[in-house]
Amino acid sequence: MSDKTLHQRCILEVDSNSDFSIYNLPYGIYATAHKSKRAGIAIGNYIIDLSELYDTGYFKEKIKQNVFTGEFLNDFIALGKDVWSYVRQSIQILLTDESLFLPLKEKIIDIQRDATMYLPIQIGDYTDFYSSEEHASNVGKMFRPNGDPLMPNWKHMPIAYHGRSSSIITTGQSVKRPHGQYLKGEEIVFGASQTLDIELELGYIIGKENKLGEPVPVNHASAFVFGCVLLNDFSARDIQRWEYQPLGPFLGKNFGTAISPWVITYEALQTFSVAAPEQTPSVLPYLAQTDRNNFDIELHFDIETKNKQAANVAISNSKYLYWTIEQQIAHHTVNGCNLRVGDLFGTGTISGKEKNSFGSLLELTWNGKEKIKIGDEERTFLQDGDTTILKGYCRKGDIRIGFGELRNTII
Numbered sequence: 001m002s003d004k005t006l007h008q009r010c011i012l013e014v015d016s017n018s019d020f021s022i023y024n025l026p027y028g029i030y031a032t033a034h035k036s037k038r039a040g041i042a043i044g045n046y047i048i049d050l051s052e053l054y055d056t057g058y059f060k061e062k063i064k065q066n067v068f069t070g071e072f073l074n075d076f077i078a079l080g081k082d083v084w085s086y087v088r089q090s091i092q093i094l095l096t097d098e099s100l101f102l103p104l105k106e107k108i109i110d111i112q113r114d115a116t117m118y119l120p121i122q123i124g125d126y127t128d129f130y131s132s133e134e135h136a137s138n139v140g141k142m143f144r145p146n147g148d149p150l151m152p153n154w155k156h157m158p159i160a161y162h163g164r165s166s167s168i169i170t171t172g173q174s175v176k177r178p179h180g181q182y183l184k185g186e187e188i189v190f191g192a193s194q195t196l197d198i199e200l201e202l203g204y205i206i207g208k209e210n211k212l213g214e215p216v217p218v219n220h221a222s223a224f225v226f227g228c229v230l231l232n233d234f235s236a237r238d239i240q241r242w243e244y245q246p247l248g249p250f251l252g253k254n255f256g257t258a259i260s261p262w263v264i265t266y267e268a269l270q271t272f273s274v275a276a277p278e279q280t281p282s283v284l285p286y287l288a289q290t291d292r293n294n295f296d297i298e299l300h301f302d303i304e305t306k307n308k309q310a311a312n313v314a315i316s317n318s319k320y321l322y323w324t325i326e327q328q329i330a331h332h333t334v335n336g337c338n339l340r341v342g343d344l345f346g347t348g349t350i351s352g353k354e355k356n357s358f359g360s361l362l363e364l365t366w367n368g369k370e371k372i373k374i375g376d377e378e379r380t381f382l383q384d385g386d387t388t389i390l391k392g393y394c395r396k397g398d399i400r401i402g403f404g405e406l407r408n409t410i411i
C-alpha cells in the first residue's frame, strides 16, 4: 500500500488527465436540483459536499460553525490559512481511507454534470495589474510605434488600475456586447463596440487582511493569498482607446469580467512554482523578493462560434509574468492600502514571446490587421454568439491539477 501514490490510493476513480486530481481539491459554490447553494470541492467528475460533510461531524475540532452552507466561500476563507490547509488534508485522508469514506459516500458526493456553478466569492475590491512584459510591449508597439514600447515607469513598479466588482461573472454567464462612444475615423460615434476582446489572465483571491496604514512586506505577501482562478477581462478596445487618457480604463472594461468557478488553493499550486524572469534594472528594496517565483500554469484560449466551429487561439503561461503576485501585493499595500478577504486581483493579460502565446485578440490579430481562423470562419475580434473558453492546468510528472473551463458567450 505505502508505495502507491496519493492518486493511486484515491477511492474515487479520477482520470489521469482530469484537472481535479486529489492533489488539487479546489473550492467552489454549487447547487443541484435538490440542494441549495453550498461549498464543495471538485474531485474527478464529482463534487464533495462540504456542508453535508460538516454536518456528519467532520472538521468540528477546528471549525465551530458550518461555514459551508452560505452562498460564498468568504466565511470559510476568513478562518485563515491553517484551516484551509487542515480541510484540504482532511479531504485527502477521507478520499484514501475506505472506512471513513464509504459510509459517507452517498451523502456527500454529487456529480458535476448535475451541478450549477456560481460565483464562488463575494468580491470586495477588484484590482487589475499589467504585469506581463510581452503584453505591455506589444500594446506599446501598436499604440506608440515611434517610442519605447514600455512606459518609463513599467520596470520600476507593477502598474494597475482599480476595477469594478459588481460585473464579475463566472462560467456559463453570457456577456452582453457593450455600447459606448468611440472614434470611427475622425468621427465620434455611439454604438455597439466593434472590437470586443478578451484578456487571458490569472486571478487571485485575497484571504487575509492587513490593517489600514500597514504595508504587506513582499516576503510575507504569499500568506495573503487564498488561491487562484482563471480570469477573462473582457475589453471593448474601441471604447477603451477613446476614453483611457488621462485616467485609464473605465467603460471599456467594467461591463464584464469572468472568473472560473473553482478556486485552486495557493497551497496546491506550490508544487508548480518556477523561477520568475530576472528583473533588470534592479527594483526598489520594498519590491525586492528573496525567492521570486511564478507558477508554471499552461493557459489556453479557445473560441467556439455560433456554428459550433471551435479552435484553440492561444496558449500562454503564467510563468512569463515579470512582476510576481507577491510583488503586486507589496506594491498595492506599500502606501498603507488595506486588503480584505474576498478581494480579487488580476495579473493582467499574460503573453509569451511567440505569436501563438499572446493573451488577447488585440495582439493575436495585431489590432485587427491579421485574421485568425476558427474552422472555416475568420475572426479579428469577437462576434455575437462566440463562446470564449479559457482553460489552465499544471503538470509535473504524474501530477496534474487545473481549473476546468471558463466559458462565456457573447450576446
Ligand code: CA
Pocket: 128, 129, 199, 201, 233, 346, 348, 349
Ligand atoms: Ca486586464
